[in-house]
Amino acid sequence: MNRNLTFLVASIAAVSTLTACNSSNKQLTKLTLTGSSTVAPLASEMAKRFEAKHPGVRIDVQTGGSSRGIADAESGVADIGMVSRSLKPNETQKLQAFAIARDGISPIVNAKNPVNKLTNQQIVAIYQGKINNWQQVGGKDAPITVINKAEGRSTLELFLSYFKLENSQIKASVVIGDNQQGIKTVAGNPNAIAYVSIGAAESELKEGTPIKLLPINGVEANTKTVQNSTFPLSRPLMLVTKPAPSGLAKEFLDFAQSQQVYDLVESQNFVPLTPKVAQTRN
Amino acid sequence: MTSLKVKTLFPLPRKLLKLETDDLLLWVLILLGAIAGAIILAIIAFLGIEALPVLQQVGIWRFFSDPSWNPASGSYNLTPMLWGTLLVTGGAVAIAAPIGILSAIFSHYYAPNWLATWYRRLIELLAGIPSVVYGFWGLVVLVPIINRLHPPGTSLLAGIVVLTIMILPTMTLVAEASFTEIPPEYLLGAASLGLSRWGTVWQIVLPTARSGLLAGLILQMGRAIGETMAVLMVCGNVVQVPDSLFAPMRTLTANIALEMAYALGNHRSALFVSGLALMAIVICLVIVTEVVSHPKIYD
Numbered sequence: 001m002n003r004n005l006t007f008l009v010a011s012i013a014a015v016s017t018l019t020a021c022n023s024s025n026k027q028l029t030k031l032t033l034t035g036s037s038t039v040a041p042l043a044s045e046m047a048k049r050f051e052a053k054h055p056g057v058r059i060d061v062q063t064g065g066s067s068r069g070i071a072d073a074e075s076g077v078a079d080i081g082m083v084s085r086s087l088k089p090n091e092t093q094k095l096q097a098f099a100i101a102r103d104g105i106s107p108i109v110n111a112k113n114p115v116n117k118l119t120n121q122q123i124v125a126i127y128q129g130k131i132n133n134w135q136q137v138g139g140k141d142a143p144i145t146v147i148n149k150a151e152g153r154s155t156l157e158l159f160l161s162y163f164k165l166e167n168s169q170i171k172a173s174v175v176i177g178d179n180q181q182g183i184k185t186v187a188g189n190p191n192a193i194a195y196v197s198i199g200a201a202e203s204e205l206k207e208g209t210p211i212k213l214l215p216i217n218g219v220e221a222n223t224k225t226v227q228n229s230t231f232p233l234s235r236p237l238m239l240v241t242k243p244a245p246s247g248l249a250k251e252f253l254d255f256a257q258s259q260q261v262y263d264l265v266e267s268q269n270f271v272p273l274t275p276k277v278a279q280t281r282n
Numbered sequence: 283m284t285s286l287k288v289k290t291l292f293p294l295p296r297k298l299l300k301l302e303t304d305d306l307l308l309w310v311l312i313l314l315g316a317i318a319g320a321i322i323l324a325i326i327a328f329l330g331i332e333a334l335p336v337l338q339q340v341g342i343w344r345f346f347s348d349p350s351w352n353p354a355s356g357s358y359n360l361t362p363m364l365w366g367t368l369l370v371t372g373g374a375v376a377i378a379a380p381i382g383i384l385s386a387i388f389s390h391y392y393a394p395n396w397l398a399t400w401y402r403r404l405i406e407l408l409a410g411i412p413s414v415v416y417g418f419w420g421l422v423v424l425v426p427i428i429n430r431l432h433p434p435g436t437s438l439l440a441g442i443v444v445l446t447i448m449i450l451p452t453m454t455l456v457a458e459a460s461f462t463e464i465p466p467e468y469l470l471g472a473a474s475l476g477l478s479r480w481g482t483v484w485q486i487v488l489p490t491a492r493s494g495l496l497a498g499l500i501l502q503m504g505r506a507i508g509e510t511m512a513v514l515m516v517c518g519n520v521v522q523v524p525d526s527l528f529a530p531m532r533t534l535t536a537n538i539a540l541e542m543a544y545a546l547g548n549h550r551s552a553l554f555v556s557g558l559a560l561m562a563i564v565i566c567l568v569i570v571t572e573v574v575s576h577p578k579i580y581d
Binding site for chain 2: 173174
């Protein structure tokens with residue numbers, strides 16, 4: 001009886017010293033990320049891969065919008081905030097930002113459509129229903145099918161803010177959810193116009209889908225112009241921290257910016273940041 | 283003699299055993315029934331709890347009186363989507379029900395045996411195809427065809443056509459099942475009265491199978507209301523009451539599927555309200571059919 005008890009105490013002590021050793025090796029085993037719902041799916045994928053490489057580490061990803069990402073990172077509620085836009089001047093003073101990808105949006109039309117470019121005013125007029133025939137912008141005599149995004153999608157918000165439109169002004173003939181649905185609809189309708197994530201459109205183009213990306217302000221819509229920030233309708237996806245990152249947070253940020261996650265970035269239809277990799281791919 | 287012997291040998295255990303199995307079965311059934319009921323109640327409660335914040339803030343009435351559905355800027359009008367759901371469901375059921383019943387009559391009473399067997403296999407196959415496949419077919423084949431007739435192609439009509447094809451097999455299979463349950467004496471009686479084949483079907487089969495046919499109608503209506511992906515892909519999803527068959531429109535289910543991924547706060551809560559509305563429609567449907575069908579099934 002007595003011996004059993006000693007054994008039990010000894011083993012408990014052994015186990016607890018072991019765990020103590022373990023936790024002292026890695027000071028932090030849990031990271032919390034909160035913020036943008038655009039970045040969250042990408043961050044969760046990155047977190048999964050990071051956890052697989054670092055056993056014992058747990059990364060918790062919660063959505064709630066870019067403003068929550070900034071607020072939580074600033075107040076210390078989250079170790080890292082997720083933001084899907086450029087930081088405002090007063091924010092850049094308080095926070096450190098680490099871009100992990102870019103997201104570009106371009107208008108697309110069917111490959112059969114003879115129209116090769118549209119001015120910003122023309123795009124605005126088309127989406128407001130003031131131009132409703134392709135003839136008015138140099139195309140065939142056919143009514144324009146206007147494809148808009150569903151309420152709440154970040155692609156919609158970016159599009160609206162770039163063209164200074166209100167969603168209630170838009171006269172859409174089709175409302176879509178994800179990029180794939182927009183691409184499929186444009187591919188099946190020679191008179192349709194939509195706007196989708198450039199990454200998604202490019203990967204569909206490679207598979208021979210009959211669509212055409214239109215330039216904005218004369219800048220070609222492709223991964224390269226998004227990467228070097230010359231394409232006007234794009235935004236960075238970022239992770240932000242308040243103090244200079246250290247330990248596990250730094251490890252994760254380095255990992256999220258490294259080439260090890262480029263396939264994840266591309267699978268989410270975003271554009272990876274270093275042009276070197278894109279060049280080898282193209 | 284032998285049975286008496288057995289009875290006297292094991293009088294008590296057998297009785298006990300029988301009681302126990304019966305009791306066990308009873309309790310298992312009660313338990314399963316309670317679980318099923320509890321799940322339904324839990325779903326309604328969950329929908330209610332999630333929808334409560336926005337209902338408290340803006341009230342129920344604004345879901346019918348707001349100028350538009352722009353939840354990001356605080357407008358929550360659900361009526362166009364209610365209409366969309368009812369129109370697309372009603373249209374599909376109106377076409378699918380007669381075709382389904384007629385094709386069941388054909389395979390059950392008119393077709394030669396070998397044809398009926400193949401026909402049935404075909405219908406079963408049709409019932410097993412996932413709805414996304416129908417939706418995808420609609421998007422890449424049907425919508426471009428309608429687009430040539432009257433742009434933009436994604437429309438109420440496309441929704442009705444895809445839904446009709448989807449729910450047709452449900453109707454046919456349930457109708458066939460209810461034909462099989464008709465007592466053979468009825469048919470023998472009809473034959474001895476010298477009724478023609480169509481006369482038998484019209485005057486004996488259809489009235490007798492009425493409750494089964496109604497059940498099939500409800501089942502297919504339920505499937506049509508709940509269908510999401512196919513409708514999402516072919517209907518265009520513009521929030522408006524469609525003014526023609528070629529106008530795009532949005533259903534309640536498509537509304538949830540389209541916006542849930544990015545909805546936060548009141549927007550998210552408003553989507554649960556559209557779920558509640560859907561639930562209310564289904565409950566009304568069940569009540570109506572219960573009232574209509576029940577008293578007169580076998581008179």
